[in-house]
Amino acid sequence: MKNAVKESGRSEQLLLVEDSDDHAELTEFHITDYSQRIRVNRLHDGAEAMTYLEQVEASPQQRLPWLVLLDLKLPKYDGLEILARIKGSDRLAGIPVVIFSTSNSGKDIKRALKNYANSYIVKPMEADRYGEVISEILQYWELNQHHLVQDTGRSDA
Amino acid sequence: MISLLIRKVSLKKRIYSGYIVTGIVAFVIALLSYGSLSTLVGDFHSVVTFSRYVEEIMSFSAHMSEMQRQALIYIYSGHNAAGDRVGEIYVGMLEGIGRIQSKEKSDTIDSIKETEKYLHAYYNTFQEVRTQRKLQQRLVRREFRKHATKAQLLIEERIAALQGNDIDRTLQYYRMLNFLLQIEKNAYRYFDSLDGSFVHAATERIQETREVIDILSKQPQGNQRRLAEIASVLTCYESSFLEAVQRTRGYLYLVNVVMSAQVYETIYQAKRLSSMIAGRSEYIQERMLENITTIFHFLLFSAISLLLFIGFFSFFISRSITVPLNRLTQTFRRLASGSSEAEIPEYVLRDELGELTIAAGSFKQRNIALEESRKELKRSNEELEQFVYTVSHDLKSPIVTSMGFIGIIRKLASQGKYEQAVAKLDRVASANERMSQLIRDLLELSRVGRMDMAKKLLDLNKLLSNFAESQTIRLRSSGFSLLIASDLPVIYANESRTLQVFENILSNTLKYAHNEEGGMLEIHAAGDEDWWYIFCKDNGPGIPLEYHEKIFGLFYRLMQMPKEPASGWLWSKRS
Amino acid sequence: MNRRSFLKKSSQVGAAALAATAFPRILSARNRKLTLRIVGTHVTLQEKIRQQAEKDLGINIEFYPGGSAEVLLKASTDPDSFDLYEQWSNSIKILWQARTIQNIDINRLIYWNEISSLTKTGRITEQAKLGFGDAPYKLLYVQPDDKLGSTKSDKISFLPYVHNADSFGYNADIIEQGIPYTTESWGWLLDKRFHGKVAVINAPTIGLFDLALAVQARGEMTFQDIGNMTREEVDQLFEIVIAKKRQGHFRGVWSSVAQSVELMSSDDVVLQSMFSPGVSTLNGMGIPCVYAAPKEGYRAWHGVMCLSRSCTGKRLDAAYAFMNWWLSGWPGAFIARQGYYISNPLRSRPFMSEAEWDYWYEGKPATEFLKGTDGRVSVQPGNIRSGGSYIQRFENIAVWNTVMDTYEYTLPKWSEFVLA
Structure with a gap:
């Protein structure tokens, strides 16, 4: 199966935690460009993300986001705190989290991986590369079957 | 004791006092030894002198005996040399007594005087003996002989005159001659044997001679004149004999009774004297022995106790040096390892150790300063790192944005959506604008970092009243009021930076603290022992408690607000 | 009066x-x-x-x-x-x-x-x-x-x-007082108890008889006529006393009353030939010198x-x-x-006062302090002259001081005794 999202025909939710409106627009543009079925849920800062995650966690019926694109530098709670929140929760831990940040500092990368980030991708500074990166991320995670864990959990319930 | 030494006596004095005490102790020991030994030496001299005296005095006995022996030789044999020898021995003994007398002490002087007295008496008696003996000799050898010869001649003359005519008378005269012979014989026997019976016999014969003379003189034909002459010679003869006998008895008495007793007493006194001196010598010897023992014990005791004293004293002295020195060494070791917590031992005196202590104090101060500067450096490194991180993020972010939009623009353009593409150009521009603004801010920041850091005493009341005045227009336009307390302190700080702190705070307030009733910033101060705290309070929404630490991070902001440098926060912490 | x-x-x-x-x-x-x-x-x-x-x-x-x-x-x-x-x-x-x-x-x-x-x-x-x-x-x-x-x-x-009638005197502080004419004896002169503390007068015509009386009292020899000894008796007597002196029995001889006083007052001697003034002087000095009344009789x-x-x-x-x-x-x-x-x-x-007469001649206890010729008290009340009255003393004469025929012979012997 080449593309889980495309083939299932289902609309998948992608959680985009990004304080910069410009970067959010860029990301959303390329996601939309990649597939219409991926619905982008953008959150503006750490506090918003926390609120959303708690709400998702508390409602078992609600579908979990398929993928989280998480910026690190966020007002109020930073990306690592959000990451820890996700990976520290039984219900949320299975959601693949891709850190998508401008920082290429080893310290940030290490900390993210330590907190069980599933990927760490640096935002590209080349003109055409942004779209390719988004496309490749999405392609890669479409190959992954993490959502099955979430479904199993849900079907069990 | 140690603490007292450390507190009161400087190091040099402690060391010197150690030397001095040791010196004094050695001197005292030497002095005590000398004193004791000089007594001993004195005693020893006394003993030697005494034994010399005893020898001398004991020789008196021998001399006395020899004198008496010589005297007896003289008496019984008539050797003049022996008599002279008595005198020589006497002179020798007097000299000996003089020698002792000149040096002796009072308790024996009586005995010596007694001895001398007897010696004098003895010699005087001997002189008398010599006189008596000479007289006796003169009587015996001259007078006695003379009278005997005269009597004999007179009688023989009478016999010759009779010419054998009157047998009876001649016989009587012959009887007289015979008597005379017997008198003489008895006399000489007496002088030879000293037997009193011969004197008796001689006087008997004299008496008989007298009787013969009486008989003859009663005869009518007797020559009365001649007989009277014979009788008179006989009387002289008798008296010279008797005198000689008495002189003999006299000197015999003197030699045997008087002189013997004097010799005995002299010898006795000499013995007593020598035993007295010997006793004293013995006493001194005993005392010497006792003294030697006592001195030995005393010196041993004093040496040991003084050495112990020196030992304790030097122990205390050295402890008084080593104890603070060890403490200092510990301190320096810790200081050398960079510790700024090392305890500086208490040491009040300004001696070498005091200097070292002070040095340790400065060392510690340097360590504290070093520590602080190291912390400062670390913090500034961290800040720099964060700054660089932040800056790189903040710089990257517009690049990502602009490059991203350029990519979209290209894509839209390649899809022929030119209008959409052109519309996105604004986004690129605004991203680049933001970047250029960031670069300007960075330049401004670097300018601030290079500012003059000179500190001086600042009266915050004065500073802030000037500040408020300069901000009047700005405050009025934004509807803010600034309330400044009137009891602000005078602090030691850099004026321009301090001023900037308040400018930034005011800017932040004007930017974030909006209130419908009109904004307000209040500034007041409070202090404890070490610090002044300057409080700035606005009536804006405030910062939630959980973010209080975070706000001191560089470029941190809580709200999605237009990007603004937040350097004001930085300074507010520093102040 | x-x-x-x-x-x-x-x-x-x-x-x-x-x-x-x-x-x-x-x-x-x-x-x-x-x-x-x-x-x-x-x-x-x-x-x-x-x-x-x-x-x-x-x-x-x-x-x-x-x-x-x-x-x-x-x-x-x-x-x-x-x-x-x-x-x-x-x-x-x-x-x-x-x-x-x-x-x-x-x-x-x-x-x-x-x-x-x-x-x-x-x-x-x-x-x-x-x-x-x-x-x-x-x-x-x-x-x-x-x-x-x-x-x-x-x-x-x-x-x-x-x-006077002389005898020996002894220090009653040291020697227990004897009974006159009964226990007091010339023999004491040679008594071993007084070894080294005995003296005799230095005169062959006097001291010789003290010694002779002592020897005789101890039964060591007898004399045919103690007042006129033979040469043999003199020899024998001196043999005994010289031996005694060599043993250190005698402190020595005294030649004057003053010396006799000095000897006893200095404790050199406890018993010795005495003259009456010496006894008086010692008593005046507080030394209880007893003038013995020997049972053998006095030497007068x-x-x-x-x-x-x-x-x-x-x-x-x-x-x-x-x-x-x-x-x-x-x-x-x-x-x-x-x-x-x-x-x-x-x-x-x-x-003389009654008391003096009674004491000195009658042999009665003194009824008052009696002074000597030097003005010092020599007799305490209650004292009795040793030997009793004049009569009693002179009824008991053993021997008179005598120049014997062997006088010259005794002299060197005496010297030997003195120096022994």
């Missing part, structure tokens, strides 16, 4: 009587400054006696005191050097033999009849012992053959006057006053006056205070 004033008064009366009646010629003699020279010993030649005599007799008197031997030698060889000679009866033989003294006419002696029988017959009472040796009565009378004997005559060789001596052969004329008159003065009372009383007796005691009695 106390004793002192009584004495003074009595002596004044006596002196006045003498001056007025007996010696009218002497008064003129004083004017011509006649001087009487008297040779003798310290026993009688005392300054107080001389002064009293000068005062009473009105003549100048010179005393030439000296040691016994010294004065004897002087008297026996130089009759011109003295007028009167005062010594002991044991010098009479020598002097008489030396012919340096002249006989004394008893008719010129005022108190001759008062002289006690002790001197005249040898016995003070009928039952008295005669005593060995030269008892004075044997030497008193000048016999027709010009020898001395006991047959009475008008001429005598000496004036009998001072005499008799003072003699002799006329020099050269004394004649006015000098002879003065000499007789002095002799009479001596028996006139005061001198006898004076010497009684030293423990000596006088040959006519009753003449002296008025010059």
Whole structure:
């Protein structure tokens, strides 16, 4: 199966935690460009993300986001705190989290991986590369079957 | 004791006092030894002198005996040399007594005087003996002989005159001659044997001679004149004999009774004297022995106790040096390892150790300063790192944005959506604008970092009243009021930076603290022992408690607000 | 009337009587400054006696005191050097033999009849012992053959006057007091208990008899005639005592009363031959010297006053006056205070207090403090003169001081003893 999202025909939710409106627009543009079925849920800062995650966690019926694109530098709670929140929760831990940040500092990368980030991708500074990166991320995670864990959990319930 | 030494006596004095005490102790020991030994030496001299005296005095006995022996030789044999020898021995003994007398002490002087007295008496008696003996000799050898010869001649003359005519008378005269012979014989026997019976016999014969003379003189034909002459010679003869006998008895008495007793007493006194001196010598010897023992014990005791004293004293002295020195060494070791917590031992005196202590104090101060500067450096490194991180993020972010939009623009353009593409150009521009603004801010920041850091005493009341005045227009336009307390302190700080702190705070307030009733910033101060705290309070929404630490991070902001440098926060912490 | 004033008064009366009646010629003699020279010993030649005599007799008197031997030698060889000679009866033989003294006419002696029988017959009472040796009565009378004997005559060789009975003294602090005539014995002189603390008088004519009496008392030897020992007896005696002396039994000999006092007061000696003044002096010093009354009897001596052969004329008159003065009372009383007796005691009695007479002559306990001639108290009340009364003492004479025939022989022996 080449593309889980495309083939299932289902609309998948992608959680985009990004304080910069410009970067959010860029990301959303390329996601939309990649597939219409991926619905982008953008959150503006750490506090918003926390609120959303708690709400998702508390409602078992609600579908979990398929993928989280998480910026690190966020007002109020930073990306690592959000990451820890996700990976520290039984219900949320299975959601693949891709850190998508401008920082290429080893310290940030290490900390993210330590907190069980599933990927760490640096935002590209080349003109055409942004779209390719988004496309490749999405392609890669479409190959992954993490959502099955979430479904199993849900079907069990 | 140690603490007292450390507190009161400087190091040099402690060391010197150690030397001095040791010196004094050695001197005292030497002095005590000398004193004791000089007594001993004195005693020893006394003993030697005494034994010399005893020898001398004991020789008196021998001399006395020899004198008496010589005297007896003289008496019984008539050797003049022996008599002279008595005198020589006497002179020798007097000299000996003089020698002792000149040096002796009072308790024996009586005995010596007694001895001398007897010696004098003895010699005087001997002189008398010599006189008596000479007289006796003169009587015996001259007078006695003379009278005997005269009597004999007179009688023989009478016999010759009779010419054998009157047998009876001649016989009587012959009887007289015979008597005379017997008198003489008895006399000489007496002088030879000293037997009193011969004197008796001689006087008997004299008496008989007298009787013969009486008989003859009663005869009518007797020559009365001649007989009277014979009788008179006989009387002289008798008296010279008797005198000689008495002189003999006299000197015999003197030699045997008087002189013997004097010799005995002299010898006795000499013995007593020598035993007295010997006793004293013995006493001194005993005392010497006792003294030697006592001195030995005393010196041993004093040496040991003084050495112990020196030992304790030097122990205390050295402890008084080593104890603070060890403490200092510990301190320096810790200081050398960079510790700024090392305890500086208490040491009040300004001696070498005091200097070292002070040095340790400065060392510690340097360590504290070093520590602080190291912390400062670390913090500034961290800040720099964060700054660089932040800056790189903040710089990257517009690049990502602009490059991203350029990519979209290209894509839209390649899809022929030119209008959409052109519309996105604004986004690129605004991203680049933001970047250029960031670069300007960075330049401004670097300018601030290079500012003059000179500190001086600042009266915050004065500073802030000037500040408020300069901000009047700005405050009025934004509807803010600034309330400044009137009891602000005078602090030691850099004026321009301090001023900037308040400018930034005011800017932040004007930017974030909006209130419908009109904004307000209040500034007041409070202090404890070490610090002044300057409080700035606005009536804006405030910062939630959980973010209080975070706000001191560089470029941190809580709200999605237009990007603004937040350097004001930085300074507010520093102040 | 106390004793002192009584004495003074009595002596004044006596002196006045003498001056007025007996010696009218002497008064003129004083004017011509006649001087009487008297040779003798310290026993009688005392300054107080001389002064009293000068005062009473009105003549100048010179005393030439000296040691016994010294004065004897002087008297026996130089009759011109003295007028009167005062010594002991044991010098009479020598002097008489030396012919340096002249006989004394008893008719010129005022108190001759008062002289006690002790001197005249040898016995003070009928039952008295005669005593060995030269008892004075044997030497008193000048016999027709010009020898001395006991047959009475008008001429005598000496004036009998001072005499005493001597013995030994001992320190009662150290030696337990004995019973007179019973336990007290001459033998004590050689008693081992007193080893090293015994002394005898240094005179062969006196000390020899002390030793002889001691040896005899201890039964170590006997004498045929202790008053005239044979050479063999002398040898034997000295053998014993020299051996004793060599063992250190004797401290030594003493040659003067002062020395005897010194020996006992210094504790050198606890028992020794003593003279009466020595005993008095020691008692005065507080030393309880007991004058023993030996059961063997006393060794007696008799003072003699002799006329020099050269004394004649006015000098002879003065000499007789002095002799009479001596028996006139005061001198006898004076010497009684030293423990000596006088040959006519009753003449002296008025010059003594009752207490003095009772103590010194009667042998009764002293009823008051009695002073010696030196003015110091020598007798405490209650004291009794050892040996009892004059009579009792002189009834017990063992021997008289004597110059024996073996005199010269004893001298070197004595020397040997002294130096042993």
